[in-house]
Ligand SMILES: [Zn+2]
């Protein structure tokens with residue numbers, strides 16, 4: 505079984521010091537057949553917070569250099585992970601449409617001007633309220649924005665939330681998930697399984713994989729799932745892909761998807 509890691513960060517992201525070439529070489533030795541560089545683009549963040557912006561031309565030049573050197577060994581794809589926010593969708597659109605990418609991941613890193621990574625977001629909110637606000641914000645963004653290919657880490661909030669039972673479960677937000685999936689399927693967007701979501705954090709047990717999420721996506725006609733490690737270094741490239749590909753297979757997902765020139769490429773999920 506071969507894999508493309510569709511979500512990785514290089515030193516064009518503020519929180520990584522790994523170069524594109526280092527990641528490409530590590531990807532070749534870990535026997536990935538493809539790697540997408542999806543560095544952070546977060547604009548419109550509140551005053552006093554640090555956004556994320558990289559020189560897209562420089563990142564693409566570094567990628568192109570690797571394509572020339574290593575392109576016969578694996579697929580190397582230029583991408584971006586854009587933080588979607590309702591108030592700046594037009595500005596995001598302008599940046600995305602001005603460049604040629606292989607893959608654009610649309611993620612939520614801010615919800616109504618607060619980052620669920622930080623405790624402030626959860627103040628005076630029950631888990632239901634905190635997660636509902638996040639889901640509604642995500643639905644609003646993808647309903648009003650088209651220029652992306654993949655729904656990045658749909659479960660972002662569950663990584664950082666302070667609650668004991670933190671998994672974002674299908675059964676708790678059936679209507680929200682259904683709306684979310686219907687928009688994605690209708691618009692031809694892929695759903696990402698981000699394996700970083702299942703890592704323990706600060707000594708706390710991690711969120712769990714919820715098969716009902718992916719079963720329901722499939723049931724509604726969803727076919728395209730990408731696997732992303734969200735690696736910020738060479739250690740986690742392709743992390744746990746075999747394990748999660750097998751879980752996806754059990755949910756009825758027959759393919760794994762990656763993107764080239766903004767078009768989905770479906771490979772049979774052989775696990
Ligand atoms: Zn992200």
Ligand SMILES: [Zn+2]
Pocket residue numbers: 511513585734
């Ligand atoms: Zn990321």
